[in-house]
Amino acid sequence: MKASGTVFKYGDNVDTDVIIPARYLNSSDPKELATHCMEDIDKEFVNQVKPGDLIVADKNFGCGSSREHAPIAIKAAGVSCVIAETFARIFYRNAINIGLPIIECPEAAKGIAQGDEVEVDFDSGVITNKTKGTTFQGQAFPEFMQKIIKSEGLINYINQKQ
Amino acid sequence: MGMTMTQKILAAAAGLSEVKAGQLIEAKLDLVLGNDITSPVAIHEMDKFKTDEVFHKDKIALVMDHFVPNKDIKSAQHCKCVREFACKHDITNFFDVGEMGIEHALLPEKGLTVAGDVIIGADSHTCTYGALGAFSTGVGSTDMAAGMATGKAWFKVPSAIKFNLIGKPSKWVSGKDVILHIIGMIGVDGALYKSMEFVGEGIKNLSMDDRFTIANMAIEAGGKNGIFPVDELAENYMKGHSSRSYKIYEADEDAEYDQEYTIDLSTLKPTVAFPHLPENTKTVDEAGEVKIDQVVIGSCTNGRLDDLRIAAEVLKGKKVSKGIRCIVIPATQQIYLQAMEEGLLKIFIESGAIVSTPTCGPCLGGYMGILAEGERCISTTNRNFVGRMGHVESEIYLASPAVAAASAITGKISAPEE
Numbered sequence: 001m002k003a004s005g006t007v008f009k010y011g012d013n014v015d016t017d018v019i020i021p022a023r024y025l026n027s028s029d030p031k032e033l034a035t036h037c038m039e040d041i042d043k044e045f046v047n048q049v050k051p052g053d054l055i056v057a058d059k060n061f062g063c064g065s066s067r068e069h070a071p072i073a074i075k076a077a078g079v080s081c082v083i084a085e086t087f088a089r090i091f092y093r094n095a096i097n098i099g100l101p102i103i104e105c106p107e108a109a110k111g112i113a114q115g116d117e118v119e120v121d122f123d124s125g126v127i128t129n130k131t132k133g134t135t136f137q138g139q140a141f142p143e144f145m146q147k148i149i150k151s152e153g154l155i156n157y158i159n160q161k162q
Numbered sequence: 163m164g165m166t167m168t169q170k171i172l173a174a175a176a177g178l179s180e181v182k183a184g185q186l187i188e189a190k191l192d193l194v195l196g197n198d199i200t201s202p203v204a205i206h207e208m209d210k211f212k213t214d215e216v217f218h219k220d221k222i223a224l225v226m227d228h229f230v231p232n233k234d235i236k237s238a239q240h241c242k243c244v245r246e247f248a249c250k251h252d253i254t255n256f257f258d259v260g261e262m263g264i265e266h267a268l269l270p271e272k273g274l275t276v277a278g279d280v281i282i283g284a285d286s287h288t289c290t291y292g293a294l295g296a297f298s299t300g301v302g303s304t305d306m307a308a309g310m311a312t313g314k315a316w317f318k319v320p321s322a323i324k325f326n327l328i329g330k331p332s333k334w335v336s337g338k339d340v341i342l343h344i345i346g347m348i349g350v351d352g353a354l355y356k357s358m359e360f361v362g363e364g365i366k367n368l369s370m371d372d373r374f375t376i377a378n379m380a381i382e383a384g385g386k387n388g389i390f391p392v393d394e395l396a397e398n399y400m401k402g403h404s405s406r407s408y409k410i411y412e413a414d415e416d417a418e419y420d421q422e423y424t425i426d427l428s429t430l431k432p433t434v435a436f437p438h439l440p441e442n443t444k445t446v447d448e449a450g451e452v453k454i455d456q457v458v459i460g461s462c463t464n465g466r467l468d469d470l471r472i473a474a475e476v477l478k479g480k481k482v483s484k485g486i487r488c489i490v491i492p493a494t495q496q497i498y499l500q501a502m503e504e505g506l507l508k509i510f511i512e513s514g515a516i517v518s519t520p521t522c523g524p525c526l527g528g529y530m531g532i533l534a535e536g537e538r539c540i541s542t543t544n545r546n547f548v549g550r551m552g553h554v555e556s557e558i559y560l561a562s563p564a565v566a567a568a569s570a571i572t573g574k575i576s577a578p579e580e
Binding site: 013015017018021022023025026027028040041059060063064065066067068069071072086088089090093094097098142144153154155156158159162 | 186199200202203206207210211212213228229233234236237240283284285286288300301302303304305307308311312316350351354355381384386439526527528545547548549550554
């Protein structure tokens with residue numbers, strides 16, 4: 001499985017309040033949440049994002065609240081993968097549980113800029129910056145998490161196990 | 163090799179004699195928590211399960227606290243969804259208007275969280291119950307749904323950072339100053355994926371409310387949980403609030419820690435976190451001239467009785483500065499009632515503050531105190547991210563109830579001694 005698209009690049013500590021501000025949490029509809037994705041950090045994001053595009057960020061992406069609305073909004077906005085130096089732990093869990101691909105890769109976070117064209121091979125974990133002609137090796141998930149991802153989320157995984 | 167306190171609790175819940183940091187385990191849950199924002203998403207996920215049953219109707223807590231009393235039609239729809247779910251499954255611990263409080267103040271008060279428990283909550287500040295010697299951590303709605311259906315959750319066993327607290331804090335230094343100091347020291351990802359284990363003789367000088375505040379903000383350092391040893395004070399609290407039996411775990415002598423810090427509480431000063439991260443801390447005497455527009459005293463971090471008492475002590479006989487909006491929010495009905503009986507509410511109202519029914523409201527920019535462009539708020543809440551309390555050009559300064567109350571009187575960030 002591969003993802004390919006244009007990169008939206010952000011810095012350290014992108015929190016869930018800027019990913020999806022709480023004033024919109026009176027909805028849990030993914031499509032509606034997607035229309036406000038990244039609103040408080042990047043007003044142009046929702047106008048510019050195309051299906052398949054990627055978010056790349058520095059450390060502690062998704063810190064703050066436990067709102068699953070954050071990865072839901074990102075996924076529903078069409079983002080195919082989030083690459084970061086590190087992720088906050090609840091966001092990390094939530095992304096896996098809802099089937100939003102994420103990869104920790106400090107080198108890629110440094111070597112990819114806003115607007116770069118990037119391809120990710122989820123099977124090998126190889127990240128290719130097509131604009132700059134560089135590649136990076138992302139961290140592979142533990143086997144248990146790979147199973148959740150392949151089941152397209154935790155609920156399906158549990159259903160299959162039973 | 164020895165285990166940390168957290169590792170021992172997780173090992174027991176996973177039915178294992180030993181666990182190691184990094185190990186993936188499946189643990190039995192003593193409580194699964196959700197609120198009016200996260201539960202509707204979890205309930206929707208529950209529909210995808212083959213089973214329609216919950217694992218235990220007494221071990222699920224649903225607390226309507228974020229946008230409640232309903233701030234708008236959509237919030238009302240969310241609460242209706244949770245209410246119907248609670249009714250259908252006969253959920254014992256469903257707390258709606260009249261019984262509700264801010265979840266992390268409410269559940270310990272109701273005796274639903276005790277030492278040795280393993281608790282997940284679809285709210286990041288679920289780590290609060292570590293003050294009682296429980297393992298508790300925030301998760302998302304899908305984990306909550308899986309927890310409600312199966313009574314289990316998967317965890318990666320965390321490594322730990324040890325905070326050795328010594329000495330006695332001075333009069334105006336509270337649990338909030340301790341945790342802001344720590345976050346300032348290690349950063350907002352300083353404890354990423356890790357346990358924050360608090361130990362040392364200084365703990366005896368911290369009230370239960372101080373400890374709840376400290377454990378509550380473990381997440382603001384990226385921590386998986388924050389946890390305190392169980393002493394006589396904690397045992398008395400549990401005996402006074404809960405009929406449940408509890409189990410006390412202690413870290414092994416040879417437990418391994420990634421880092422160890424010693425903090426002399428007697429040297430700490432009232433501390434303020436400047437925008438836009440909780441790690442941007444300064445002591446209040448270094449704050450400089452920061453004029454404010456609003457003060458919020460409340461939240462799962464600082465809406466407990468000790469917090470209201472110290473705020474009232476500062477505000478007694480004084481007036482909130484002209485042009486400053488001071489909003490006081492007792493965290494639960496019980497705290498509200500006690501504050502009324504002690505005359506604290508009278509002090510607040512006479513000073514020019516307002517007192518609200520329990521709600522998370524302004525902390526996350528929901529309602530009851532939203533900021534306009536360019537406005538500044540000093541708040542006893544837990545996050546000062548961009549736009550958290552309103553406009554993206556507004557600012558939040560995090561502080562203790564004493565500092566917040568003092569600042570309400572002067573109209574600028576001020577030490578309680580002033």
